[in-house]
Amino acid sequence: MAGQIPLGRLLPRHAADRVTGALADTRVVLVNGARQCGKSTLVGLIGRSRDAEFRTLDRGAVRQAAVFDPPTFVTSDRLLVIDEIQRVPELLLAIKERVDTDLRPGQFLLTGSARVLGLKALPDTLLGRMETVELWPLAQGEIDDGPDGFVDAIFELGPAFRHRTSETRSGYVSRIVRGGFPEAVARTPRRRTRFFESYLADLVNRDVIQLMDVQRGAELRALTRLVAARSGQLLVPGSLAGPLGLSQRTVERYLTLLEEVFLIKRIPAWARSPSARAVRTPKVAYVDSGLAAAALGHDESSLGRPDGQLGGLLEGFVLSELARQLSWSAQLADLFHYRTKDQVEVDAVIENRRGQVVAIKVKASTMVRGEDFAGIRHLSARIGTDLVVGVVLYAGAETLSFGDRMLAVPIAALWERPQA
Known part of the structure; x- marks a missing residue:
């Protein structure tokens, strides 16, 4: 917790x-x-x-x-x-x-x-x-004294990977809202909100506007909220331009600035060809989930409701935890997402230097069904034995098998010590 x-x-x-x-x-x-x-x-x-x-x-x-x-x-x-x-x-x-x-x-x-x-x-x-x-801001394992070793373990063990956890859905909500900035983690929820508000304001007013000669601060602040609402989703600048009253070119420039000051991270689309990756639409995640939740005005109570906007923020949280691990893991690999023109999706694709792939879907539910693996199975049909394992990360307690190289795994396996 x-x-x-x-x-x-x-x-x-x-x-x-x-x-x-x-x-x-x-x-x-x-x-x-x-x-x-x-x-x-x-x-x-x-x-x-x-x-x-x-x-x-x-x-x-x-x-x-x-x-x-x-x-x-x-x-x-x-x-x-x-x-x-x-x-x-x-x-x-x-x-x-x-x-x-x-x-x-x-x-x-x-x-x-x-x-x-x-x-x-x-x-x-x-x-x-x-x-x-x-x-990056603190990873969950750095906060909890855990190994943060999922990336290395899943490539090493593949379908033999197993984990059990006592973490609950409400615990994941708490982690998302808390984020990983040391100053935020050490504060009470109310004081944490003040930290996030000040951080976002200072980042825009000090680093972006002053250092990079941006004139339209109000639109830039509005953009940070719009991007937070799209956490874990495709980042399409044209869809943001209209609500802001800005040109698509200006929005693209502002998004680049937000990435340069480490507020957001773009997750490129996966394809076998590097040239194909370059022209496909990336996903976006806030570098810190607490900042994303604060930008949207969420606390544990609002985010934990059945109708709360947990899905996108949870996916962004998982993507950021994976990106953190890839900065220190022994496994040299890159993080992508997968989406076809028919909207078949895989939330995260980790590909190592040998072309081996771990495919991941993120689910906020404590239940997993066979159809949750549809996107992963589609990708598996394309790459065959290069798929090490397909994983649905979910809010349940134990690892479950869903067929050949298909596992449902607790989200907490990202940072906790392996448990049989």
């Missing part, structure tokens, strides 16, 4: 091993992710264990010094931690010049809160010199 963590308690992050591993053989390491997801805490812990020097560009005086003299700013005999590097992208060229003359690994540990860094600056500066580690 979802609950609070004590204020001030530091939770271990799965990404920590990736960061320390990268520092051992890479000159520059970037931890990139949403604001308030724990980047500064993570790099602070790692940096202090290495006697690092710290500089944060959120401070005005520090930022001015960085702009005035980038080469001096990035000079240090120790590991240099620079927080919020996107504030002064000019530093990237100075870092490049330094690491090109000194090839030692582990010289710079950076954090960033915008993907715009990767889109505009990095291709011309730190390509081949830097490893990026994406940090």
Whole structure:
């Protein structure tokens, strides 16, 4: 059951091993992710264990010094931690010049809160010199001290995968509303709502409008609500343009900005051909389910009602948990969704580098029926033995077999320790 963590308690992050591993053989390491997801805490812990020097560009005086003299700013005999590097992208060229003359690994540990860094600056500066580690808000296993090992286990075990849980449907509702931001997880429900309201307002007013020269703040804030209402659904910019009174081109630009500041994540459509994937419609999920619920005005009571809008938010929650795991899993794989022109759907398709696939449908019910596997069976007919297993993740308590390579599995198996 979802609950609070004590204020001030530091939770271990799965990404920590990736960061320390990268520092051992890479000159520059970037931890990139949403604001308030724990980047500064993570790099602070790692940096202090290495006697690092710290500089944060959120401070005005520090930022001015960085702009005035980038080469001096990035000079240090120790590991240099620079927080919020996107504030002064000019530093990237100075870092490049330094690491090109000194090839030692582990010289710079950076954090960033915008993907715009990767889109505009990095291709011309730190390509081949830097490893990026994406940090998400807390995963459920990080909160509960669970393994978050579903992706690796399901590929390893396939149809032999088994799990039992005591988690309930109301528990899943609590987890969705709570989300994974450390500040939100540690608060009471009422104070958590205030955090989400402030977070969304600051993200739009500070990061998007100020940093990216967006003029129409009211429409952008309305867009965040419309996208939240489409969590786990197809993201069609044209369907959003009319209600906002904006052109489709403007909506597409705004959606890109929301993805660059880590508010939303687009899940591409699966196809065997990469060119076919590029032209198909993606799904969308909020990076944090608590933010999505708050944007729609939902609390545990409203979302838990029989007529509550649980389905889309639950699917977005599952997609985000899977995406988190793929950032640290031993299994190198990518996350997609599957939908045909006849509207045959599979909510999540995880494909590894060998072309093996785990197909997943998400269901808010405690009951599973044979027809719930229809989309998975359709995909199975296309890819044959490349399907490792088809899974319906549901709100029930135990794993059930529905035929060859078809399983109903409790949603909590995503983060809990395996139970026979």
